[in-house]
Amino acid sequence: MKPVGNVGPERLEKSVEIGTLYAFYGGLLTQKQQDALRLHYEEDLSLGEIAEELEVSRQNVHELISRSAQKLRKYEQALGGVSRARETAQALRRAQEMLESMHGLSDQDKRTADEAAALIAQVIRRQEGE
Numbered sequence: 103m104k105p106v107g108n109v110g111p112e113r114l115e116k117s118v119e120i121g122t123l124y125a126f127y128g129g130l131l132t133q134k135q136q137d138a139l140r141l142h143y144e145e146d147l148s149l150g151e152i153a154e155e156l157e158v159s160r161q162n163v164h165e166l167i168s169r170s171a172q173k174l175r176k177y178e179q180a181l182g183g184v185s186r187a188r189e190t191a192q193a194l195r196r197a198q199e200m201l202e203s204m205h206g207l208s209d210q211d212k213r214t215a216d217e218a219a220a221l222i223a224q225v226i227r228r229q230e231g232e
Contacts, residue, residue: 120139124143127183135170138156138163142163149167152167196221200215200221
């Protein structure tokens, strides 16, 4: 999900948060919850416009979006998929930096390569759930 239109920093931050959580856990929501979040955060529709689209009250849409976002946050607390993905990406970036810094096979470069290989192995084990 991507924020569109002219939005403030808080709305943008929330849109990024919900979009990321939705990417990981959106499939666990009901179709109506998915639709409400998509229309609000991706399509940037107002609560009134979403209410019309879903044929429910504006208050119902507000509650639906709030509960759905809260549900996504609870999934993250319980499962930690987003956190693990961020940690993995950070570790892989570090490994990449280490490998890119190598220009020969001096003793220092060999140690750097060994450290990078160990880090990559750690990430692989983490991804495999060991």
